[in-house]
Structure formats: structure tokens, C-alpha cells
Amino acid sequence: MSRGLLIIISGPSGAGKGTVYNKVLERMPKIRKSVSVTTRLPRQGEVEGVHYYFKNIEEYQQMIANGEFLETASVYSNYYGTPKAQVMQMLERGEDVMFEIDIHGAKQIQKRYAHCVSIFLMPPSFADLEKRLRERKTDSEDSIQHRLGSAESELAKYEIFDYIVFNDAVENAVDKIVNIINAEKCKIAYNTEIINSLLNERKSK
Numbered sequence: 001m002s003r004g005l006l007i008i009i010s011g012p013s014g015a016g017k018g019t020v021y022n023k024v025l026e027r028m029p030k031i032r033k034s035v036s037v038t039t040r041l042p043r044q045g046e047v048e049g050v051h052y053y054f055k056n057i058e059e060y061q062q063m064i065a066n067g068e069f070l071e072t073a074s075v076y077s078n079y080y081g082t083p084k085a086q087v088m089q090m091l092e093r094g095e096d097v098m099f100e101i102d103i104h105g106a107k108q109i110q111k112r113y114a115h116c117v118s119i120f121l122m123p124p125s126f127a128d129l130e131k132r133l134r135e136r137k138t139d140s141e142d143s144i145q146h147r148l149g150s151a152e153s154e155l156a157k158y159e160i161f162d163y164i165v166f167n168d169a170v171e172n173a174v175d176k177i178v179n180i181i182n183a184e185k186c187k188i189a190y191n192t193e194i195i196n197s198l199l200n201e202r203k204s205k
């Protein structure tokens with residue numbers, strides 16, 4: 001059995017990460033979803049344990065103190081983090097796990113786990129990003145400007161990511177991410193255990 005792969009999808013607010021993430025999961029149903037913990041309030045329709053685990057700030061800080069996070073970051077004035085235990089169990093079972101996290105979380109995971117692939121999802125232009133942020137009608141003008149500024153500084157750190165996918169059309173972006181994951185899983189480094197067990201099978205004949 002090969003080890004599970006950690007797949008990081010990151011990118012600015014408004015890039016369409018959530019939609020693309022869910023469509024990749026539909027196409028690759030064996031990939032497990034990492035459910036994050038957050039201190040932000042639930043939005044309408046969000047379900048505890050499905051979209052996020054919602055905690056208050058004291059509960060969240062206690063989880064940090066207990067070392068329960070694989071990574072944690074403050075994003076737009078709220079805390080977000082990946083619970084370590086659930087991910088470690090999935091990886092130990094050889095399952096691939098996909099995360100939709102910000103750039104700071106991505107960096108923390110890359111430092112700890114060599115066996116991960118990180119993908120930066122970006123709209124084809126800043127004008128397009130601004131249009132998407134305006135169309136979703138969830139942000140004030142200040143918040144839109146703040147998110148555009150954050151997008152620019154995240155894109156400037158592009159070198160930390162392994163891949164960039166331009167979300168010009170959802171299905172194109174999903175195709176590319178599925179291809180990246182499949183290629184990543186064929187890498188020699190990912191398959192050394194299987195290769196060695198095949199070679200041992202021959203030797204023992």
C-alpha cells in the first residue's frame with residue numbers, strides 16, 4: 001500500500017476554490033475531504049462537521065494549546081485550522097486527503113510533510129477576480145479591496161506552490177487538477193514501496 005497523498009488547493013478569495021474542490025471530489029470520490037475548524041460564525045446552510053467544525057475562540061485556543069492542529073492560520077480576522085487526528089488516520093489508511101486552505105496553512109503543511117502537492121488556483125486576471133468578488137455580493141467595498149490586496153500578495157509568493165491553475169472555466173480547472181493528482185500519484189517517489197514489493201515478489205520465486 002502506498003502512503004496517502006496530501007493535496008493542497010489554495011488561492012485567493014473569489015478564485016472559485018470551493019466549487020472546484022467539490023467537483024474534483026465528485027470526479028475522484030476516493031479522495032478524502034479534510035474538514036477544518038474555524039472560529040467564524042456559520043453561514044446560512046453550513047452544517048457542523050460537514051463544512052466546518054465551528055468553535056468559539058476559547059475552544060480554538062485550547063485546541064492550539066493541546067497541539068491538535070496540523071496547521072492553523074488567521075484568515076480575514078478569523079482562525080482556521082486542520083485537525084491533525086482525522087488527517088493522520090486517513091493517511092495511515094493510505095487514503096489521499098485534499099485541503100482547501102490559505103497560503104500560510106499551505107506553507108506549514110509543506111514544511112511538515114514532503115509528500116504533498118500544492119496547487120494555486122487563480123482567476124485569469126485581477127479584473128476577473130474583482131468581478132467575481134462583486135458578483136457574490138457577500139463583501140463590503142473595504143472587504144473587496146482587502147481581498148484584492150491579499151490576492152496580489154499571495155500571487156507574489158507563487159514559488160511556494162508546485163502548480164498554478166487558472167480558473168478560466170470550472171470544468172477546465174477541474175480537468176487540470178485531476179490530471180495533476182493522477183500524475184503526482186504515478187511519480188516514482190510515491191511508488192517506491194510498491195516497486196520494492198514487486199521486486200521482492202520476483203526474488204522469492
Ligand code: 5GP
Binds near residue numbers: 012037081100101103
Ligand atoms: P471561508 O470563511 O470563506 O470558508 O474561508 C476563508 C478562507 O479560509 C479561505 O481562503 C480558505 O481557503 C481558508 N481556510 C479554510 N479552512 C482552512 C484551514 O483549515 N486552514 C487554513 N490555513 N485556511 C483555511
